[in-house]
Amino acid sequence: MVWKNILVLTALLNLYGVWGSIQAPSALNLRITKNKTVDIPSTLYGYMWEDINQSGDGGLYAELLQNRAFQGVIPGTQAALFGWQPFQGAWLSVTSDTQGVSSALPNSLEVDIPSFVNGPIGFENTGYWGIKVQSGWTYTASFYAKSSTFSGSITASLTSSTTGQVFSTQTLKGINSKWKQFTFQFTPNTTAPDTENVFRITVNGADAQGASIFFGMFSLFPPTFRGRENGMRIDLAEAFAATRPSVWRFPGGNNLEGGSWDTRWKWNETIGPIENRPGRIGDWSYPNTDGLGLLEYLNWAEDLGAEPILGIWAGISIANYSELSSWPVVPEDELKPYVDDAINEIHFITDPAGSSDLAKLREQYGRKEPYALTFIEVGNEDQFQPDSYAAYRWNAFVSAISAEFPHLEFLATTQPSTALNPAYKRIDFHQYAVPQWFHDAAFMFDDYPRNGTKWFIGEYAVTSTNTSCNLGAISCGRLAFPTLEGAAAEAAFMTGMERNSDVVFASAYAPSLQHLRNFQWSPDIMSFTAGTLIKSASYFVQQMFSANRGTQVLETTPASTNDSFPLFWVASHNNKTNAMFLKVSNVGSDDIVFDLSFDFPVGGFGTAITLANPPLTVNSGVFSVANTPEYPEAIVPVSSAFAIVDPTKFNYTFPAQSVTVLSLSVKI
Structure with missing residues (x-):
């Protein structure tokens, strides 16, 4: 609906000359023949x-977790903790003084609990500058942990860092003095309003006073492409x-x-x-x-x-x-x-x-x-x-x-x-x-x-x-x-x-x-x-x-040469679908009309996909020449269909500074 409104607005702006003076578009003749000049490799794009x-x-x-295994960092430095932060006063450091989860991962997170503390205490990961929490998704999480001074339960959660809202939580038991992997799932029933969320690990401070707990090889995965x-x-x-x-x-x-x-x-x-x-x-x-x-x-x-x-x-x-x-x-x-x-x-x-x-x-x-x-x-x-x-x-x-x-x-x-x-x-x-x-x-x-x-x-x-x-x-x-x-x-x-x-x-x-x-x-x-x-x-x-790929390039007259500037094109035929594609880039500042003719019959209608002006951003009144965080859909392709009365020829207008793909049904 937004783009329908933009297109209507564009038509009005063009009518009243807002985009600039109205000029009759120049015209070129292009004949597309059934001569196939080049086989197009399947690897082209x-x-x-x-x-x-x-x-x-x-x-x-x-x-979803940044710095999940403390790889490529120097133990004992503050920089080694990037992506991690304490929660409620726990002391964090990255160490290689204890045996790591594996020979490949020698570094661990040491979490020291103060001697006089009550309530939940621990640490959290901020993700890659945020974590997306989506209702209906199942998140698979894991980490390794060990401790000689703590044997209580560990709580893991997905939590808003701004409001404290807990979207999903799991309580885990069984920590001992040897590395143990804990694997679990989160199934939030609420979608977070933003990505200002953290993966939080806590223990009960009263049970863990003075304890040192070691963690390694964290992971948090959302659903993935094709599972x-x-x-x-x-x-x-x-x-x-x-x-x-x-x-x-x-x-x-x-x-x-x-x-x-x-x-x-x-x-x-x-x-x-x-x-x-x-x-x-x-x-x-x-x-x-x-x-x-x-x-x-x-x-x-x-x-x-x-x-x-x-x-x-x-x-x-x-x-x-x-x-x-x-x-x-x-x-x-x-x-x-x-x-x-x-x-x-x-x-x-x-x-x-x-x-x-x-x-x-x-x-x-x-x-x-x-x-x-x-x-x-x-x-x-x-x-x-x-x-x-x-x-x-x-x-x-x-x-x-x-x-x-x-x-x-x-x-x-x-x-x-x-x-x-x-x-x-x-x-x-x-x-x-x-x-x-x-x-x-x-x-x-x-x-x-x-x-x-x-x-x-x-x-x-x-x-x-x-x-x-x-x-x-x-x-x-x-x-x-x-x-x-x-x-x-x-x-x-x-x-x-x-x-x-x-x-x-x-x-x-x-x-x-x-x-x-x-x-x-x-x-x-x-x-x-x-x-x-x-x-x-x-x-x-x-x-x-x-x-929109053909299997062979079709010959065009004139050929696409330097003399065609600012118009560039290539025509192709797909011998599996009997579709013909005409790809055209107009890099100029004026609309250009192509009088197209064919030495083979084309179907009664065609379709066009056009990427073009107006780069008018929604409800802004300002122009954008690119898709940006502020205007992510300022420039998007628009699809349309058009009737073809004469199966051997028609004309088509290619907008200024645009890319267009015409698709036609043909018999070659």
Whole structure:
């Protein structure tokens, strides 16, 4: 109803010239033929993933407790307690002086109860800047505890930190001097009005006076996407799934590489029970629990129906990115253990059930059958160390892995101009830039040689409108959120990718998620908090292009060339559904009419999905060029239907600064 009102208001504003002077839209002729020029690969649209902006821990990974196992912290420091706070005067500290829950988790929470106290006393976790409490959900919780000086009951609850309202509670008994895991559920019958809620643990002060109680490895999970154990947050997962991605590149990105060799992402430390995962300091300034590990990523890709693109560590850390750094690249004579580690990872993923120790280990951890795996990406952004990559690192990984897995295909991560041995057949290309770059780059593959080399546009986004910026820098004119202008520019580029998808076999918008309370990069395709989700204009472009896919590109006359500015387009046909799609980006400031004609009959009606102005925010009287926390639905796609009188031609007006997908029923 809100958007109906906005559309009516828009019509009135246009009528009275509020948007500017009324001009007759210019017209272009476009003929779409039945000639099919390119087969569109099923892998064309997807996402690049790494844990940045709390996108994993605190985001897609559904765990609700922050700093749940005191991983990557220094015992005895106040910083080690982030996410935790005392309740009613308990003394808290993180310690490694007592044996931890496991060898992987040496740190514990020591809770000391004062000698003269009555009533409930304990501690609480504030979640990832809040905890969503939803009526009808069942929350699964657990923690380990031990004490030699206390044997009474422990109370766990979900409680409002502002009003003290208790939404659900459980009383637990049986603590003793050895670690014991307590597992229980919360079933709140009231939805909290906000996310200012905590996970609270208390004891009766009169029973616990002077006692020391140790706790470790906490967990609190809401229901997850498709009911996966240790799985994904439902609203974020559903938003990804709604775009129908067909590739999922993981685990990064910079977060694959580590700040040093030893702090790289280690696949074998991200599998098995969460008690056995030590976690690490990630590359984006916060600890990673690695609860979202290799098997979780692979299950997630399966749930999406997406092809995994597995990144493997290739001998450099992010310290090598700086020209001033003295941190070494792994020398050639020390590289073999890392190559062997990648081979073991692939065996773990792909070996038939029961055929090897690694296959049996995979089954032990819950997955009997192998996963499908085709693409291996060797490193990440190795253009920062091209000499060693070309001299020996690329060859070492590709030669050894292909000898054991001849069916795999490899992606290089240097500049396309870097000569490699063996020559690369697929390359990962990244670009963050201003809108004009994307306008121009819509044609970068039109004349690319068809020599068997294929591109993965593994990271791309409009990040700024300041042409003087270093666009790799996080400061300097960066957009806070994706704008409509940027989304239209990205769509223009995407028409070129799809039109040339015999060369561009896959793409991945990046970064994916941004927690609004702790982020290191902007803009991002979706922003969120503990209880909210904001889909950007760029998100809707990804959804419009990915969810409306043809199987072959159709020839158009004129071809989409630089002469068409500010209009960009691609036409395609789906031979399974007999639908035709025309995707059009108008990056200009005026409406443009296309006189469309066809050399095949089209059905009697068509549908349109349009992402366009007016960016008039609800009841505000001000303009918004992006979806923001204040105006999360300022720019959303609008669907409509239209009649087609002549089955061989009609005209259609594409609004200024817009992205449109027309869907037609055809006979080709």
